[in-house]
Amino acid sequence: MDFLQIIIPATEDIKEMLIAELDFLGFDSFQETEEGIEAYVQDDIFQEEELKEVLSKYQDTPFYTVSKLEKKNWNEEWEKNFDPVRIDDQVLIRASFHHPDKNFPYEILINPKMAFGTGHHETTSLMIKAQLGLDHQGKTILDAGAGTGVLGIFAGMLGAKEITATDIDEWAFSNMIENAEINNIYNMKCLQGTMAELNLTKYKYDIILANINKNVLLDEIKLYALALNKSGYLLLSGFYTEDIEDIKSEAINRGLKFETSLQKNNWACLMFQHS
Numbered sequence: 124m125d126f127l128q129i130i131i132p133a134t135e136d137i138k139e140m141l142i143a144e145l146d147f148l149g150f151d152s153f154q155e156t157e158e159g160i161e162a163y164v165q166d167d168i169f170q171e172e173e174l175k176e177v178l179s180k181y182q183d184t185p186f187y188t189v190s191k192l193e194k195k196n197w198n199e200e201w202e203k204n205f206d207p208v209r210i211d212d213q214v215l216i217r218a219s220f221h222h223p224d225k226n227f228p229y230e231i232l233i234n235p236k237m238a239f240g241t242g243h244h245e246t247t248s249l250m251i252k253a254q255l256g257l258d259h260q261g262k263t264i265l266d267a268g269a270g271t272g273v274l275g276i277f278a279g280m281l282g283a284k285e286i287t288a289t290d291i292d293e294w295a296f297s298n299m300i301e302n303a304e305i306n307n308i309y310n311m312k313c314l315q316g317t318m319a320e321l322n323l324t325k326y327k328y329d330i331i332l333a334n335i336n337k338n339v340l341l342d343e344i345k346l347y348a349l350a351l352n353k354s355g356y357l358l359l360s361g362f363y364t365e366d367i368e369d370i371k372s373e374a375i376n377r378g379l380k381f382e383t384s385l386q387k388n389n390w391a392c393l394m395f396q397h398s
């Protein structure tokens with residue numbers, strides 16, 4: 124599979140909105156730079172017209188450059204740009220080429236390749252923060268939209284009995300397998316597909332983690348509610364604070380009880396419990 128790198132000049136105030144819109148078009152990952160954003164997308168799903176349509180909302184004349192990316196170069200890019208992430212003096216997320224730090228009780232090794240979930244994104248750290256407050260010991264976990272597998276791997280470190288991690292993306296699927304292995308998490312089953320495609324509502328989970336995006340969540344909350352054990356917890360992220368009410372009302376309509384919310388830089392994470 125080949126990837127394209129799209130470089131888009133953008134001012135600070137539009138970067139987040141652009142990323143959200145391109146994420147919706149199926150772009151895989153993003154890097155914010157001083158000049159704008161670098162966006163990465165599989166070349167077989169890239170639709171130039173769709174990109175132009177999005178950009179025309181923000182620029183008088185859509186301006187961007189497209190270049191083909193070698194897989195090899197991409198990995199080197201990560202190695203140059205990926206700094207360790209620290210969450211609450213509790214969790215260190217680092218790549219295997221960084222030095223370990225024994226001051227952190229939990230250390231997650233992530234070699235992200237093309238998959239999302241290095242902990243640099245607000246939503247990943249919000250989910251990890253929320254997980255720190257939940258008892259995972261002996262629990263069954265579903266990590267839907269697992270990306271690099273970071274949340275499922277962390278669930279394993281917190282003592283989960285069994286983890287199922289899913290993603291629709293082929294790169295994410297192979298990356299999460301690799302990351303589970305380097306973290307010595309052997310009870311994480313990795314699958315490729317959506318909740319519906321994999322028929323996951325026939326199973327029950329004690330905790331469901333889903334950091335995806337507003338539209339997918341609104342579509343899938345009913346499935347998470349069906350797959351949640353009584354008194355089980357659902358953690359959701361991947362949406363902005365202004366979308367909290369929409370997500371909340373869908374979850375409450377599906378019989379879930381709102382517990383808490385966390386927010387960082389306009390991103391939100393909500394916790395619900397099955398009543």
Ligand SMILES: C[S@@+](CC[C@H](N)C(=O)[O-])C[C@H]1O[C@@H](n2cnc3c(N)ncnc32)[C@H](O)[C@@H]1O
Nearest residue numbers: 239240247268269270290291292295317334335
């Ligand atoms: C925002 S990333 C989150 C990755 C990781 N869980 C984290 O917290 O850092 C969302 C991931 O969901 C995947 N995804 C999008 N729609 C999905 C769906 N319907 N089912 C499963 N995965 C999906 C994307 O490929 C992407 O890897």
